Structures are given as C-alpha cells and as structure tokens.
Amino acid sequence: MSTTNPACLSSITAVLTALVLFAAIFSGMTVSDVTTNPVPTPSPTIDAVARGESLAYDMGCIGCHYIGSKTAAAFNGLYNSERLLTNETTVIADEVYLRESILDPRAKIPDGYARGIHPSDFRVRLSDQQIDYIIAYIISLADN
Ligand code: HEC
Known part of the structure; x- marks a missing residue:
C-alpha cells in the first residue's frame, strides 16, 4: 500500500x-x-451655511427677505451692518441681534419696516441648531 x-x-x-x-x-x-x-463619513460634507440656506427657503424667510424687497431687509450685507431702529437708536447686526430679531421680532424694529409681519413663532418652529445654521447663512452673505 x-x-x-x-x-x-x-x-x-x-x-x-x-x-x-x-x-x-x-x-x-x-x-x-x-x-x-x-x-461614507457622516456630516461634515454638508456644512452649516448650506443647511441654513435651505432652511431660509423652506421656512419662507426669503419670501420677505430678498434683494429689492420692500417688506423686509435682504440678508445680503446685513451681518455686522449698522441698523437704524424706529426708536432712533442704532445697533450692530451681530449674531445676538440676528438671533433676537428672528425669535423676538418685536424687540427691535429696523427703521422703514413694519412691525407684526415677521412671524413670531420661530421659537417653536426652529431648533437652536437650525437658528445657528440660518445665522451662519446670513453671515456668509455679509459681503454680498
Ligand atoms: C412675512 C415676511 C417675513 C418672513 C417670512 C420673515 N421675516 Fe424676518 N422680518 C420681516 C420684517 C417685516 C422685519 C422688520 C420688522 C421686524 O423686525 O419685525 C423682519 C426682520 C428680520 C430681521 C432683522 C433685520 C433687519 O432689518 O435688521 C432678521 C435677521 C430676520 N427678520 C430674519 C428672518 C428669518 C431668519 C426668517 C425665517 C426663519 C424671517 N426673517 C422670516 C419679515 C419677515
């Protein structure tokens, strides 16, 4: 064998x-x-500005805040600009002012615009993070 x-x-x-x-x-x-x-790596590909831009359209902000609008100031060039208010004081449109204007529109009324038109319920319709994204978008338009 x-x-x-x-x-x-x-x-x-x-x-x-x-x-x-x-x-x-x-x-x-x-x-x-x-x-x-x-x-695929999560998130950092989609940045805050892009999210803020789509929110600004989805939430109707751009329906009032566009270049040439008589209803409300455009977001272009708004950030860090000097705003004359109806009470004849001025304020710099920094992050604090932007946040306050979005959430509590009655707090400061920019000269030339009517009170009571900017929706007063964004506090419940937007999360803090979504507001941060929208502010990032407004900041990105500072030089436009
Ligand atoms: C129906 C129209 C309308 C819509 C929709 C609207 N706004 Fe406004 N917004 C106004 C008007 C009018 C003012 C000025 C009077 C006031 O402050 O209430 C204003 C004021 C502001 C200001 C202060 C601007 C300045 O001139 O100094 C900011 C910032 C702002 N809105 C952001 C937003 C954002 C962000 C959204 C969406 C999440 C939004 N608005 C939706 C009408 C609108």
Missing part, C-alpha cells in the same frame, strides 16, 4: 496554490475596494 501517491500529492499542491492565489486576489480586492469605495 503506497502512502505517497504522486497524483494525490499534486492535487494537494494544486489546492494549496489555489488557496494562496485566492487569498492574494481576495486581499487585493479588499484593498482596492477600500480605496475606490471609502466608507
């Missing part, structure tokens, strides 16, 4: 070679898979 059948040995070698090749191909595929299809 022969224990080393040459035919058997060569088929074992063939199987081993196939395994090694398979492993090499498999690991090669894995590497190229990772480089061509990276795992």
Whole structure:
C-alpha cells in the first residue's frame, strides 16, 4: 500500500496554490475596494451655511427677505451692518441681534419696516441648531 501517491500529492499542491492565489486576489480586492469605495463619513460634507440656506427657503424667510424687497431687509450685507431702529437708536447686526430679531421680532424694529409681519413663532418652529445654521447663512452673505 503506497502512502505517497504522486497524483494525490499534486492535487494537494494544486489546492494549496489555489488557496494562496485566492487569498492574494481576495486581499487585493479588499484593498482596492477600500480605496475606490471609502466608507461614507457622516456630516461634515454638508456644512452649516448650506443647511441654513435651505432652511431660509423652506421656512419662507426669503419670501420677505430678498434683494429689492420692500417688506423686509435682504440678508445680503446685513451681518455686522449698522441698523437704524424706529426708536432712533442704532445697533450692530451681530449674531445676538440676528438671533433676537428672528425669535423676538418685536424687540427691535429696523427703521422703514413694519412691525407684526415677521412671524413670531420661530421659537417653536426652529431648533437652536437650525437658528445657528440660518445665522451662519446670513453671515456668509455679509459681503454680498
Ligand atoms: C412675512 C415676511 C417675513 C418672513 C417670512 C420673515 N421675516 Fe424676518 N422680518 C420681516 C420684517 C417685516 C422685519 C422688520 C420688522 C421686524 O423686525 O419685525 C423682519 C426682520 C428680520 C430681521 C432683522 C433685520 C433687519 O432689518 O435688521 C432678521 C435677521 C430676520 N427678520 C430674519 C428672518 C428669518 C431668519 C426668517 C425665517 C426663519 C424671517 N426673517 C422670516 C419679515 C419677515
């Protein structure tokens, strides 16, 4: 009885070679898979300004606040500008002023615009973070 059948040995070698090749191909595929299809990383791709812009459209802000509007001031050039108020004082339109104007429109009325038109319910319709995004959008338009 022969224990080393040459035919058997060569088929074992063939199987081993196939395994090694398979492993090499498999690991090669894995590497190229990772480089061509990276795992998607969450969030930082969509930035605050873009979110704020779509909110400004979705919430109707742009329906009143657009260039040439007589209803309300455009967001363009608003940030850090000096606002004359109906009580004849002036204020710089910084983040604090923007937030207050969005949430509590009665607090300060810019000269030339009517009170009671800017919706007074954004406090319940927008989260703090959404307001931050809208402010980021308004800031991005500072030089426009
Ligand atoms: C129906 C029209 C209308 C809509 C919609 C509206 N606003 Fe206003 N907004 C006004 C008017 C009118 C004023 C000026 C009078 C006042 O302050 O109430 C104003 C004032 C402001 C101010 C102060 C601007 C200035 O001239 O100094 C900011 C900032 C502002 N709105 C942001 C927003 C944002 C952000 C939204 C959406 C989330 C929005 N508004 C939606 C009409 C509107």
